[in-house]
Amino acid sequence: MKWTCGTFTFDTSVPVIMGILNVTPDSFSDGGAYAAPEAAVAHAEEMAAQGAAIIDVGGESTRPGAAPVTPAEEWARIEPVVRALVERGMCVSVDTRHADVAARAVRAGASVVNDVSGFRDPAMVEVARESDAGLVVMHMRGEPATMQDDTAYVDVVxxxxxxxxxRCAALEAAGVACERICVDPGPGFGKTPKQTIELMRNLHELVHLGYPVMAAPSRKSYVGYAYHIDDPLERDAASAAEALLACELGAGVVRTHNVEETARALADLRPYVLLGLGSNVALVASPGEETEGKIAQINHAIGQLCALPDSQIIDVASFYGSEPAYLEDQEDFVNTVVLMRCGIPPRELLGYLHAVESSLGRVREVENGPRTLDVDILDYQMYDFSTDELTLPHPRVTERDFVVKPLLEILPEHVLADGTPVGAVPESERVGRAWKL
Incomplete structure (x- = not known):
């Protein structure tokens, strides 16, 4: 997924690191460390050398209970730093909830506006509309000084x-292009540590929105709670582990204090794999319950996928019924798509999938014919090749309605490893018309 930020464009299928640069006297872990412009610029250059593609400059602390500063004071703190980093060709983000500061920063060359208040201020929406900056839309209740006063949720995710x-719909309605928007669930902002953990363990639900997702666990209180680390400065290794987990779940941007530690952790990120599962022969089903039997078989197969080595299921689409394709004289199918992170090479993975099919009585006597279970590798990140045994991406992904619909449910706007958008073929031209069960 692309994230457009002024003249910069980022492919978030590979995590983009945003380095935190607080030029404040009172930020929770590094307040005062980079208040002098020379020290701030030097630290930004160090983070860029370590792998930060974006530098996020903040002039107001948003820690729980933080006292607000005036826009004039905030701009006075960050102006020399923003201008110096822009002059060095860096992608600069400004971490602010004040429209006046955001407008000044964009005019000075900043490429991202990171608003912890989620662009609730109409004046901030106008700044977004009038610029071409990338936008980070964050969830927070109230203001930094009061956000922990209301942490009651029925379902935080x-x-x-x-x-x-x-909030994103409001920005788009105001004329902001969707490819400029990134979303941030706001870990720790108006949430208890337990609520934040629940939210961060379900980031794939935010991926369904169709925008790049930011993970910002760095030194947060929930990390201290989860890993029993009281000192924020001692949380960098745990924060990096949280960043890796968030990226496995689909986050495409990571905001961090310790760029070097985070980049080292993200080197272990496994590529994603998309699998298509289908069934139209139920081994065990009473009359009138054939659909339930087919669903049970697919669920059994998903259970086996959970046991694959060096792999983790991240998300599963809804079940879709579909007309048979290619060979029409057979029963309707039940289908879904599974998203995994996987360290198994493609050909070896294919062998595992054939074993899963065989365990459920798959018979390959008629091409495109009836089957108890079919598992196809639809897309495997970074792999684009064709052999007699396996072609990646699957050559028929975009023409099959029963694949396109469940796939786009979990990964809207997905682009295959060969650069083809999954939704490239109009629905009217696809085979195997599908409907959500």
Whole structure:
């Protein structure tokens, strides 16, 4: 997924690191360390050398209970740093909730506006509309000084997701291009540590929104709670581990204090694999319950996929019924798509998948014919090749409605490893018309 930030464009299928540069006296872990412009610029250059593609400059602390500063004071703190980094050709983000500061920063050459208040201020929406900057839309209740006063949620994941959907829709309605938007669930902002952990373990739900997702666990209180680390400065290794987990779940941008430690952790990120599963022969089903039998077989196969070595299932689409394709004289199918992180090479993975098919009685006597279970590798990140045994991406992904619909449910706007958008073929031209069960 692409994230457009002014003249910079980032492919977030490979995590983009945003280095944190606080030029404040009171930030929770590094307040005062880089208040002098010379020290701030030197630290930014160090982070860029370590792998930061974006430098996020903040002039107001947003830690819980932080006292607000005036826009004039905030701009006075960050102006010399923003201008110096822009002059050095860096992609500069400004971490602010004040429209006046954001407008000044964009005019000075900043490429990203990172608003912890989620662009609730109409004046901030106008800054977004009038610029071409990338936008980070974050979830937070209230203001930094009061955000921990209201942490009551019925379902923190769905409520944060829905809030972000509404804010992004408002930006798009105002004329902001969707490819400029990134969403941030706001770990620790108006949430207890337990709520934040639940939210961060379900980041794939935010991926369904169709925007790049930012992970910002760095030195946060929930990391201290989860790993029993009281001192924020001692949380960098744990924060890096959280960043890796978030990226496995689909985050494409990581905001961090310790760029070197984070980059080292992200080197272990496994590529993603998309699998298509289908069934139209139920081994055990009472009359009238054939669909339930087919679903049971697919669920059994998913259970076996959970046991594959060096692999983790990240997300599973809904079940879709479909008309048979290519060979029409057979029963309707039940289908879904599974998203995994996987360290197994493609050909070896294919062998495992054939074993799963065989365990459920797969018979290959008629091409495109009836089958108890079919598992196809649809797309494997970074792999684009063709042999007699295996072609990646699957050559028929985009023409099959029963693949396209469940795939785009979990990865909207997905682009295959060969550069083909999954939704490239109009629905009217696809085979195997599919419907959600």
């Amino acid at each position: 769905s409520e944060v997701r829905d809030y972000l959907r509404e």
